[in-house]
Amino acid sequence: MRPVSGGGTAVPPRFARPGSPAGRHRAAPIVTTSDRLASVITSAPRPRAAPKHRDGRRSLPPVRADAMWVTVLIPAHNEVGQITETIASLRRQERPPDQIVVIADNCTDGTAAFAQLCGVEIVGTRANRHKKAGALNQVLDRLLPILGPNDAVMVMDADSALDPGFIRHGVGYLATGRYAAVGGTFTGKPGGGAVGMFQRNEYARYARDVRRLHGKALVLTGTATIFRATTLQEVVAARRDRRLPGLPHVYDVRVLTEDNELTLAILHLGFRILCPAECTLTTEVMPTWRELARQRLRWKRGALENLVDYGWTPITRPYWGRQLLSLIGIIVITAYLGSLAYSVIWLGGVKLNPLWAGVTVIFMVERVVSVRRRGAVQMALASTIVVEMIFDVFLQTVQARAFWQAAWRKERKW
Template structure:
């Protein structure tokens, strides 16, 4: 039991150190050269792009989303919105917007086909080689396309670029916690993974692709719960480069209820497990060795989640049945190791917020709330991982993943 407890302590500690060191290297190598909050530098060329917006029951937000897209600072672009079997007035609003926004084209699905199919159809209908994909409730920064195109034009081997999602709704504790999470967890991890070789996933809410790269891997798979994780792995296993661009900002809505947050994290966890299970055999190839750290990191996170379940179970049994001292867990309350993990977590949050002040000057006000993150979110993420892995293991291949509803949990 002592070995298991040591792993439970050292795994998050070591990973936090790796993320922080990787993010510092990323900052020193790339970010510090770009002055904060400045206009992007001119590009040698600005080819036309297609912006893809899959929608399902986005009537509340779609007008704001399309209106913001129309203000992109890019010489030539088209917007392709896919109404994926919406049961609200999304379709009617898109048809009305098509008369107001000359760049907009609308595709209607009679029935719910899923986000991956919507992206596939929009990509096939796109006139241009470079695709920018966002969600139907997302506000894209006016310069976001410019920042992502910088990478796609830099090298013909860049297949995808993921941007920097920011939280719009911050009125609740869950909203405030996710501001820090997207900065200190998601942002830091993407920076570190970019330095160490491979990125686990592009952000489905904001990403740019080279159409030729998508064609090479067969576009998005329609039977994966998280199409963004799946396409990221397939691109990189085919040796396409995937990059992170923190200047490519967008603003999204996140769950504000525990139920909404649970559904979101369960889908993320199941998607990661599905990808690991489907492509694990293909990783036993020396040419794909740069994917090994990403796969190992996720595998260890699975082991850690189940280990924590075992620790809690042993502690609970010990309350009713006397256990030998070598396997007993006397308490779940933090002791010296919990204090170290808590201080490391807060240091990670501090580092990420200092870096992210370049993009959001007042983000530091959320630091106070992050003291609750290790307790609330580690528990939720651990439970969703434990529940999601059997779901991924038992899922039949080929079953299409369709929209359930806009996954926000808004009140």
């Protein structure tokens, strides 16, 4: 490993590809001086506009799937307990990536050392204050100018593990040119006790919804997504031209939910995205209620503030609609619980009127059916309503807090 100016260590990725016509352009290491970096970025050609189709969406030029070069970027902050499993899942892919880069972001443990033992390239961040988004931008700023139409960039979390067919199917969809990015659907890893169980049920329901919509998802998950390199290049160009919010980088470092914001950016450029049933993975669950509350507050508030940044557009209208439904959900569950409390306190027992009785039955059926893939035990728990009601009320409380913080512009916290 060699030192990087400004702190950290790095092994320059092997961009040169033997026999590749682009190889001569890939000799420069990923770690360059700031003067050289500025020169490369400002002189990089801007991507050509992609053609539009009847549905108003744009496509990219199709390429051969077996000709695509896949670079995987794994931002990692003190992930020594997870990083080897993540890399192993990449090694087990039916279509292995061509290059794996672990971005050691302000690590104080053995993450970089363990990753290097796995035979991947390591890049250390330089004075990064912007968490995952900042770490990825430092690498992508150097990487994107030397990538071409046959390149794909996969970004995945250091606590995730891909199922074997993920990259093969993802590259297959990208190669058609119809989709600018392909994300995954995920299930939760074991652990976390009751709070972990609730999250695994929630993820199973989300995956079911995406399957029923044939891969149509609202967000390209940060757990694992593959992008056409030209897509990311256009995002940077659009930010530079102020057609999109944020500084001229791939990820907007001002926001709490960089993956959600990047999804909106890609959609506003007219591209299609997909989360197909074949691209699956597992990811870590939050082990405590406190950590889960912190995570979900960031997600929910960040999603709302992303919409404020983009305003009311044809792309954001469905997202605004979901925010409205969330607000209605808070009101409904408050009224539901209030009516139960009133029955117990003033009427001496639970006495639901026909309206709330119908709501209860519908809710119970939905809970049972939507968790069917998790097995009979989880279906039985869901049928009681009371057990999963704890988790639903918890999420609604976090959602209400997110609305309140966003409205009063409270300090953003990761």
